[in-house]
Amino acid sequence: MVPASVVIVSPAASDANNGNARTAQRWAQLLGRAHRVTVVRQWPAPGSENAQVMLALHARRSAEAIAAWHARHGERGLAVVLTGTDLYRDIATDASARASLTFASRLVVLQERGADALPAALRPRARVIFQSTPALPPARKPQDALLAVVVGHLRPEKSPETVFQAARLLAARGDIRIEHLGAADSDAWQDAIRAAQAQAPGYRWLGPRPHEETRERIRQAHLLVHPSAMEGGAHVVMEAVRSGTPVLASRVPGNVGMLGEDYAGYFPPGDAPALAALLAACRDTQGQAGGRLATLSAQCEARAPLFDPETERQGLMRLVDELSTP
Structure with missing residues (x-):
């Protein structure tokens, strides 16, 4: 294989604690074994003007770089990587995002339902x-209570209100605890958090945490709760699956494309009573063979190989080979 020169356009800064930044860093490492890779926030950029392949993360936020590449090269060598906001909002409402789709020769989606x-x-x-993410050994978890973690900065797409309301519905359950990790950058979110903590003793907001600590908290929990109203293929879902922690998730395409159509841990988007009922069912059957928690664990274990780093590397290598072949 002849090494190709690859530029990855990431609209997030390299030190940002979000999915775009982590994807760009990981792809640079996986592809860097065979190709020459540069990560930039804008293009053209020094050292990347003569790249043969562009992988642009985010159709709308990278639209300027995508258009600049297309003006110089046409669709040759260009792949656009589509996020949840691209797929489920921007390509319907934003002209620059729609143009990015037509400019690219390949469109990368991060879960099985994305192309729909x-x-x-x-x-x-x-x-x-x-x-992908490396696997971590499952943690031994206590049996006297159920611990669920929620990971995500507080914004409407992540539907944190669903968690607040579910916690209130479970306020009398001293054996169910919810820990919430993420930034809350507005007074309105801070007020909502204070109200939830006052009304639901089992709910605790921990604020933003470093990635390593977040992943360890996921590993130590019985469940990850992922209530997004809009999702393209969440890092935290595959990190939970690769840590031996099953998931309760809203039934939106981005989550179904990660966990499979028949997964037993879905609830309707925004349906706090359904989420509360799932949490209660997991606690009430905790430790039972064939119980809800055991069923979810087995289903997640079966999906875990999809998120193996070697599987991702092979997919990326095939993509670059397609893009660099005349």
Whole structure:
């Protein structure tokens, strides 16, 4: 294989604690074994002007770089990686995001249902590449209570209100605890957190945490709760699965594309009573063979190989080979 020169455009700074930044860093490492890789926030950029391949994360936020590449090279060598806000909001409402789709020769989605959101004429360009993380050994977890973690900065797309309300519905359950990690950057979110903590003794907001600590908290929990209203393929879902921690998730395409159509841990988006009922069912059958928690654990274990780093590396290598072949 002849090494290719690859530029990855990431709209997030390299030190940002979010999915785009981690994806760019991980892809640079995985591809860097065979290709010459540069990560930039804008393009053209020094050292990347003569790249043969561009992988642009985010159709709308990287639209300027995508358009600049297309003006110079056409669709040759160009792949656009589509996030949840791209698939489930921006390509329907934003002209620059729609243009990015038409400029690219390949459209990368991060879960099995992603291509369904694309215009039918563009679906043949889609490639599914699951994101990955190293496996961690499952932790021994206490049996006297159920601990669920929620990971995500507080914003409408992540539907934190669903968690607040579910915690209130479970206020009398001293054997169910919810820990919430993420930034709350507005007074309104801070007020909502204070109200939830006052009304639900089992709910605790921990604020933003470093990635390593967050992953360890996921590993130590019985469940990850992922209530997003909009999702493209969440890092925290695959990190939970690769840590031996099953997931309760909203039934939105981005979560179904990660966990599978028949997964037993879904609740309708925004449905706090359904989430509370699932948490109670997991606690009430905790430790029982064939119980809800055991069923979810087995289903997540079966999905875990999809999120293996070697699987992701092979998908990326095939993509770069497609893009760099005349």
